[in-house]
Amino acid sequence: MFDISPTEWTAILLSLRVATVATLIATPLGIGVAWLLARRDFWGKALVDALIYLPLVLPPVVTGYLLLLTFGKRGLVGGWLSDHLGIVFAFRWTGAALACGVMSFPLLVRPIRLSIEAVDRRLEQAASTLGAAPWRVFLTVTLPLALPGVLAGMVLGFAKAIGEFGATITFVSNIPGETQTISSAIYSLISTPAGDTAALRLVVVSIFIATAALIASELFARRATQRLHGN
Amino acid sequence: MLRVDIAKKLGEFTLEASFSSEGRVTGLFGASGAGKTSLINIIAGLLRPDRGVVTLDGETLDDTAAGRHVPPHQRRIGYVFQDARLFPHLDVRQNLDYGRRMNRLAEDPAQHKRVIDLLDIGALLDRRPGKLSGGERQRVAFGRALLSKPRLLLLDEPLGALDEGRKLEILPYLVRLRDEAGIPMVYVSHDAAELRQLATQIVMLKGGHITAFGGVKVLTG
Numbered sequence: 001m002f003d004i005s006p007t008e009w010t011a012i013l014l015s016l017r018v019a020t021v022a023t024l025i026a027t028p029l030g031i032g033v034a035w036l037l038a039r040r041d042f043w044g045k046a047l048v049d050a051l052i053y054l055p056l057v058l059p060p061v062v063t064g065y066l067l068l069l070t071f072g073k074r075g076l077v078g079g080w081l082s083d084h085l086g087i088v089f090a091f092r093w094t095g096a097a098l099a100c101g102v103m104s105f106p107l108l109v110r111p112i113r114l115s116i117e118a119v120d121r122r123l124e125q126a127a128s129t130l131g132a133a134p135w136r137v138f139l140t141v142t143l144p145l146a147l148p149g150v151l152a153g154m155v156l157g158f159a160k161a162i163g164e165f166g167a168t169i170t171f172v173s174n175i176p177g178e179t180q181t182i183s184s185a186i187y188s189l190i191s192t193p194a195g196d197t198a199a200l201r202l203v204v205v206s207i208f209i210a211t212a213a214l215i216a217s218e219l220f221a222r223r224a225t226q227r228l229h230g231n
Numbered sequence: 232m233l234r235v236d237i238a239k240k241l242g243e244f245t246l247e248a249s250f251s252s253e254g255r256v257t258g259l260f261g262a263s264g265a266g267k268t269s270l271i272n273i274i275a276g277l278l279r280p281d282r283g284v285v286t287l288d289g290e291t292l293d294d295t296a297a298g299r300h301v302p303p304h305q306r307r308i309g310y311v312f313q314d315a316r317l318f319p320h321l322d323v324r325q326n327l328d329y330g331r332r333m334n335r336l337a338e339d340p341a342q343h344k345r346v347i348d349l350l351d352i353g354a355l356l357d358r359r360p361g362k363l364s365g366g367e368r369q370r371v372a373f374g375r376a377l378l379s380k381p382r383l384l385l386l387d388e389p390l391g392a393l394d395e396g397r398k399l400e401i402l403p404y405l406v407r408l409r410d411e412a413g414i415p416m417v418y419v420s421h422d423a424a425e426l427r428q429l430a431t432q433i434v435m436l437k438g439g440h441i442t443a444f445g446g447v448k449v450l451t452g
Contacts, residue, residue: 122314122316123316123318123319126316127329127333129275129277129309129310129376130309130329130333130334130375131333131334132329133302133333134304136333137304140333145319145320
């Protein structure tokens with residue numbers, strides 16, 4: 001039962017790579033967006049807020065198709081990127097990472113936003129009277145105090161990215177070794193005769209990864225409470 | 232010298248204040264809700280006046296007619312809040328060093344030692360704010376503000392959150408601060424006795440307006 005085959009390893013490692021890259025690229029962006037939503041009022045804020053949460057409520061196949069239309073080889077952005085920068089998303093693992101990044105973005109942003117909102121603005125004021133320019137206030141006070149929330153957001157986003165299926169398979173298909181993640185491998189296996197055991201193995205692996213991520217997220221949340229109480 | 236001539240509407244409340252002070256400690260006296268905190272927040276640059284001018288030692292910090300507003304981090308005005316506001320993720324040593332780092336000042340071990348001795352906080356340096364008593368926290372907050380080498384120090388009811396015993400514990404440090412630190416201060420309080428001990432000049436504020444100005448005698452009038 002626990003004899004994981006090379007193809008399965010390929011899918012597991014690809015999932016880990018796709019989710020790691022998606023999380024690492026989405027995090028700085030997520031911190032920026034979370035800060036804007038938590039601390040700034042601007043025209044169209046409600047719209048930005050809604051757009052970020054859209055992947056959470058849209059059918060994943062719709063998000064995947066929109067990605068295909070936009071970032072596919074003949075897509076508006078995808079065509080330009082491929083012609084000018086040589087970056088191709090369509091049917092590549094990079095496309096899987098993009099799909100996972102988009103789908104996990106709302107889950108990544110939310111804890112970061114909440115933890116930034118929880119940072120006492122009076123501490124930020126104190127920092128500014130001590131000579132810290134706004135960006136240094138952010139780096140030395142806001143971000144360190146929100147750090148456990150940032151880590152929790154990264155963990156949640158990572159877990160979501162590992163499990164992403166619908167948008168990924170729609171956008172970059174299910175190519176073993178290139179775009180076949182754990183989810184799409186399971187999907188292929190259960191529609192293959194005698195694929196059940198292998199599918200179950202991957203199910204166990206994904207449950208393991210998801211559980212580990214949730215426990216890690218819980219630990220960070222606890223750390224956050226301690227930090228904010230100054231112990 | 233500090234010169235303030237401002238107006239600010241805050242909801243239903245209007246703050247209008249005009250005074251200049253040259254004393255070592257200007258006491259800002261008034262009941263709660265008189266506009267004391269709003270007034271020093273304007274001096275600190277945390278709040279922008281609707282109209283008026285704030286100058287310190289000849290430098291214009293606010294001039295609404297000219298559209299000038301120097302942000303708080305460029306004012307070099309120290310601020311001790313009623314609730315200390317130490318950074319909970321930094322230990323006492325890092326809290327004390329924060330202003331020096333942010334203002335990119337050279338290390339000054341002599342001043343560092345003087346301030347730590349003056350406030351008696353040498354034993355607390357490695358602790359986190361969460362492990363300090365209210366009085367200790369407030370002493371560290373004084374130290375943190377002083378070590379940023381401010382041109383003016385604002386103190387907003389720094390003893391307000393402390394019980395009577397703690398107040399008596401801190402008061403001597405404040406007297407030493409006034410006599411030894413050589414930094415002009417604006418000291419906000421609703422406690423006349425406290426101001427009689429510390430202030431050299433009084434600005435009395437009532438309902439957003441200055442009702443009296445002068446020596447500590449005005450407190451008895």
